[in-house]
Amino acid sequence: MARITLENLYVDFPIYGAKTFRSELLHRATGGFIRREGKRQRVTIRALDGLNLTVNEGDRLGLMGHNGAGKSTLLKVLAGVYEPTGGRIAVEGTRSPLFNMAPGWDPDDTGYENIMNCGLFLGMTPDEVRRKTPDIAEVSGLGSYMELPARTYSAGMMLRLAFSIATAIDPEILLLDEGLSAGDASFEHVAELRIKSLLSRTRIMIMASHSTELLDAWCNKAILLERGRIVAMGPVMEVAEIYHNRPQDIGQPVEVAA
């Protein structure tokens, strides 16, 4: 059984240094709140604001919302990268984040070496990687290029290999940011089968995206985030309807004095 429970979950980002403050503000939390905590005037930005959510086995959950609504932050909390600054999160099952399809990628290593580099960081054991290597190499279609350093690859070739490695994992809980890009059109058919197979091995999938089309194709339910709060939950198309009809409220950051 895979299952995720969030209870009254908060994430506040501390902002240090006046100079980075403005850029951080624009960059990370256009939809968040700025709060000043205590007398020391520590500035924090509230990225997630009291989330309650249960995700059960079989759920394919889409995260919708404008820039800065908290989609990526929520994914990172689910992945265990950020620990909540308030509330609790319980996760049953192993989590496989694929925000970066090729962590550990080294352009000076060969294709085969990169399968090992990335595979390990994606949570596979060395044996598992070795067992899956022939399959990954075949799907990537790189042929004898696999023996060459990855810096000799075109951008498309690199993407194909990274995609092939990333889709070789056996995740219980799969976390995606804007789907998985597979590159050129000729690869599309293979990629589609590959993704289908990956999703069929997955017990829970959670994906953040701006594309209603993508969410509708991959997900069976969705939530809409706005300023770090869940404002709607339900079937993908219904939530998308609400999303599109709402005024785009990226909101002026609100300063809250503690």
Added chain:
Amino acid sequence: MLRPRGKIALTENRGLTPQYARALEDIYAGASNWPMWSRLGWLEIRRRYRRTLVGPFWTSFNVAILVFSIGFLWAALFNQPVASYMPYLTAGIITWHLIASFMTEGAAVFTASAGLLTSVHVPQTLLVATMVCRNVLVFFHNLLIFLVVMAIWRVPVTWDTLLVVPGLLLLALNGLWVGLLLGVVGTRFRDMSQLLGGAIQIMMFLTPVMWSRDILKGREAISYVIDYNPFYHAVEVVRAPLLGQAPSLLSWIVVLLMIPCGALLMLFVFSRFRQRVPYWL
């Protein structure tokens, strides 16, 4: 391989109340994953020196230039016979290099892996263990210079030489808590690495690395103060065996005791601020 073993991962915010269990879990998961950190440590060395002619031996080469260029002069300066000063200086410098790297690279260990720490869940200790492993590997490359010096000036190989193994092991264990402690503090306070760079240099001049304790003969008061310098003992447990001598009992005790004391200090900080590290990146 990086997956958490537990079936249920429960993360609850408890503010800054220490979470010893989770800190220990991180330390265990990171330190025990030796296939991963040894591989990563080696990969990083390979990456740094890729497509250079002599690869990791570049650091050894730099040490060699340093030793051979200033060694003769300083031997004269300190009135020491070259045959004993050169091995002493070489062994001291490569050991100091190891200790200093634990601190300087420790302070930057999390900031250097910011991309990784903010995209997948890795035990923070794994990154520190990688750093320690990498620097021990660099030490072995530097050891080659010492072997050359050893051959030229006929440094005796004795049974005590074998003590270099436990000596290194103790330094590596100290490197682990130093890296975790400085790593957490250095991520929050970016001025730390700058400050540390200067402090380490001063420490090197205050510690008998380039000069020997023997010079202070007749001025027992100063010589006595050296016993209170933990860096002296840390250098001694590796340098003395390299020179074919046994380190003093005091040095063993100090370096051994630094592990639990340092680990407690590290745990005090790490159990409170471990979960904040990704936020500070």
